[in-house]
Amino acid sequence: MGLSNKFKDLESYSEVLSDGYQLLPFAFHKISPDKYIATNIVGEYLTVSRDTLKLLVNGTLLPSHPIYNDAKSKHFIMDRDSDTALDLLALKYRTKQHPISEFTGLHIFVVSLRCDYTCKYCQVSRKMEDVDKFDMSEETARKAVALAFESPSKSIKIEFQGGEPLLNFPIIKFIVSESLTLNIKENRVLQFVITSNLTFLSEEVLAFCKLHNIYISTSLDGPESIHNKNRPRPNKDGYQKTIDGIRAVQSELGKDRIAALMTTTSESLSNLEGIVDEYVQNDLHAIFLRPLSPYGFAIKTKQVEKYNVDKWSNFFKQGLEYIIKLNRAGYFLREQYTSIILTKILTPTDPKYVDLQSPSGIGISAVVYNYDGDVYASDEARMLKEMGDEKFKLGNVHTDDYIELFSSDILLDTLEESIAESAPMCSDCGLITYCGSDPVYHYATQGDVVGKKPLSFYCKKNTSIIEHIFELLEDPGSRKVLESWVL
Amino acid sequence: MIKLHSNKNIITSSSDAPLILKITKKYDLPKILRSKRALLVDSVTDINAYDGFDMVISRNKLDSKVHNVAYLSDDLNYLDEGDIVRVTPNSSDIRVLYRVNASANFLFVTERCNSFCIMCSQPPRDVNDGHLVEELIEAVSLIDIGERELGITGGEPTLLGDRFFALLQAIKSNLPTTSIHVLTNGRTFADPLLAKQISEIDHYDLMLGIPLYSDVSHIHDFVVQADGAFDETIRGILNLKRHSQKVEIRVVLHKQTYDRLPQLAEFIGRNLQFVDHVALMGLEITGFTRANLEELWIDPLEYMDKLSEAVEILARFKIHTSIYNLQRCLLPRHLWGIAVKSISDWKNKYYEECDNCAEKHNCGGFFASSDIKRSDNIAAIK
Ligand code: SF4
């Protein structure tokens, strides 16, 4: 037995390990009474017991301990045998943070504030009349497109929002053609999305979307009763029109061309399976379980107060459980928020989601050009404006140039304050690499862009979701499903 | 299985210097093209027709005592048009350097190495063998344009320094369409200058195959029996990728490496996701592996779960992965798609069990050295 005597054994190559190790930056978070996850700045994690965590932190973890090699491999510790850990960590950190250097990729064009719906939770929409007052003009559109192309980002996604953007379809066509013309020289990866309730999805619109590979995003809150209650349309036919629209897009443009979002209201909470089933029934393979945002009519109608964080996260967890069950039974359905967080947990990259970034993605991941030319740091920022608070307005396309808009004090100051690594509580939170910051939300709810995290729905929501995802990752069956959701 | 070397030839030439010769059967080759060519004949007949060839190689024994004839040992009977050999007359030695019909041609450039891997298939020797690379540079100039790929192996080829780069340059200029696959432990590329130097060759398809045996330094260093090797290899890979070179990570699967295979896959995904290929390779029972068989051998069936998991992890990181040297009947079906027939034809074989196997044509079979040890679980697939 043993190696032939020309060779030395593993022990002799491990001797230097007994000199001890150095800790590399990491934080930890308790996910159940005796289970902690330790996480580092590049999103790698270790699941450990409290005792093991103590050993690890105190520098007394022995090389023979089953977790030693994992901690070394994932760069939580560095022993004298190898000094590549810092190079590799630096490389990984750069990869994770790379999206920041790309700068703004998502450009949201609010082409009309008008809408045919009167949704209870809607923040911004206006009556159907007033065409001149609430539609984007060609002049505004042209300037906004030019600004979008001033972004250094290699890929540019232009998303049309409203109100109901299809009420101003001519300007959508105008913007698409302007962008395509500019792109002949610019050569960016250019993509278009129309976020629409699909009422006005005509043959013409479909043909146009087909020609230019335009994606459609819509809202589907659940079965007919919930959908129509949440999203009333004067003729009470909103649900049917949405479903017809989804079918039309699927058959004319392809199944991969449409995604739907759902917003959770108090009506939704007791109807979970029905809501998810609605997605399955319509052959949709992604669902975004979104809580109500605290803006606009949502605040006025007290809709946000009707359910608290616990209710919402229970809803989310149950939803996830049911969705995973469907996946295991063979129907692929991805929950989008979970996907984003999983991508942060399981891959070296960052999916660049505005509300889960540090610094926040406002302005630098996404920016909003309002119908009147005002430029906002995020979609929520313009909703805030509709409530009378212009705090996050960066300027106007008619009076400000690119530099003025993107180096405006309000954007730079907010971004600086949004760095979670320097925010109280976040700075030593074990979930920070998977979380981020949402300055607009904290300003809207607490009057302060940093916000007190113990009082924050954002913090509570993310904590409970991320903890839950880690629990699910421990179970091999769920883990397999979750791995298939990685973006 | 065929032999690439024999010293049982009878050579009627007294020259000391080895000759690098390209085999041809064309009697009527214009005289001007006959230098560095060996005319292959069935038997020596018309002496005048041989004028201008550097040598005549005859398949039949000793039909005459003409000078400058090599009478081929039976082992090398397969030699054919375009093959390249090194003939060393005073030791009756003929070594095949290149075969037109080979599944893969590897240029063996040195026996020297800065590692001493416990499973090395080509045990390194500290010898002065600088002549090998010079012979190969000469051989390369004789290979017909169009060869798909040439491998370069050792020992550690980069220890040759400038002569290694000269060989790469020779391949590039003589065979501009040929891909190059270098098997190196990557350690010397820890020097950024060397990585830069190889990038300056500016080859369109050069891949560096570099072994990584563990996600932690002490285990890797143990396997290659060299302290500090892990760090050098990692830095080497990073330097090579900084200079946009193609890198393949090669993992030999055995008792000392299988246990942390999933963790290694995760490490590669997290830290080296930009590599171009990962090859997970079954063990060849040759060289040091024979001496260390007890410490290395594990029936592949026993590590199949780990292998499967590692493949899944690499797929999740979108890293192109292949399995080499493992028999199809040992692999779960979902891994068949990435299992490659990787064993060079000259040392490839099958056993009785394989006769009735429905998958034989897709299966890479065995190394000839598997006579010594192979899985107990080989069974024909119905
Ligand atoms: S918001 Fe909460 S969960 Fe997120 S990083 Fe800060 S403290 Fe952690």
Ligand code: SF4
């Ligand atoms: S029986 Fe032989 S040919 Fe068939 S899979 Fe096994 S090793 Fe390959």
